[in-house]
Amino acid sequence: MDLINRIEKYWTERSDEFCNLRISEINSNKRNLWIEVISKNLPQDKKLRILDVGTGTGFLAILMASLGHDVVGIDLTEAMINGANKTSHLLNYNIDFKVMDAQNLSFEDNYFDVVISRNLTWTLPDVKKAYKEWYRVLKHNGRLLNFDGDYGQVSFSNQVKTLDANHAHVGIKNSILKECDDIKNNLDISMQARPKWDTKILNQIGFSSCKIDNTISEKIYSTQDEFCNPTKMFGIYAIK
Template sequence: MQQDTKRQIRSYWTKRSHDFARLRVKELNSPMARLWEEEIDRHLPDIPGLRILDIGTGSGFFAFLLEQKGHRVTGVDLTPSMIEEAEEIGRKTGSGAEFRVMDAENLLYADESFDVVLSRNLTWTLPDPGRAYREWYRVLKKGGLLLNFDGNYGREDFAKGDEELPDNHAHKTIADSLRRECNRIKDQLEVSRRVRPAWDVEKLEEAGFQRMELDLSVSERIYRRVDEFYNPTPLFSIKAVK
């Protein structure tokens, strides 16, 4: 069942990868990039050259931001076409970030490989986030940091028509057929029926994380403007230390 769901997820994001990448390039060259840098910097240790794994990197937005700050960053994503988009952006910008096709729930890295693991808008799409958290814990070094930015997107109805979406909603330009496809996929996922981020905290504790901080006010700092990057679903962040 999970493998079939992952095939559906990969197929969906393959269809969206090029347009998604174009939006992320615009975001990299907008004030949003600085807002995200500030948000992440609030949590990172003041150490140069951190080894960072950006899971669910998509077209590499976080990976490029952090590589520009001197960190050693690898971005992984389940969808090959997303990684192709990230690599193309990297070639054009001269970025040193590395990218690999990889399943967030089955990482191909040795134990304690990274100082930081982070993700953005990923865990709501995973068939088994609990397994993912255990894997992320495994590849973190002792004292390493997990930063997860996500929202309760599983509670949203992506099948709404354009006329029902707020102006400048991030999904406004996505075809109706793709929004319906996204809705079908997320309705299959257990995480869509959970109370988050309380459920995430429980799973992170089971994975072995001891120190956690929740922040429910991320959107107030990131989405200051209602523009093409805006999404009204409130973002939360979870910071956890191994």
């Protein structure tokens, strides 16, 4: 099985778990914490056309729709998109969810005001290609907001042993975590020093004003609850 198919299969197997967790997260205090972080980096006083790349079961897409923006959410995995549709309908949001590869977008050039992503780039076989596509579909002065972690340096199968019993990842089968580790260890992005590598690539592509926020974990995950991400997260903000 090639890497792309392994990645799709892995996230398909976790789609039900993700759907339930994201609904719980939307109904938690994490919702407003994420909105606060994101809103500070969005153009104000206008309705935006936003692309949520790697939407999973729709967490960021729903948050952006709740602020009144027009949102499209894409994910490689059909099961995740089914979960996103289920969640958005449950919460009465009208969001356009599509099955699509983050590295090969079908949108026209200069189409979106904002491209946003959370915990996606560490899973991609060709992050530079993805960044080029995101640059292409952004309008002039469009914003990129990418929230991720340096997961290449983490062993998920070992990390789960250190988590509190109420953490959402504790119940995941060890075989699934080991498969994630194996996939991750075969990705080029896992070998890079992040987020320094990302900003270098974004500047090469043509983005300007690339800024790194290394305080995401402190802002979002100061409380050790079921949603807490044990890997330190960063934010990358850039302008086309």
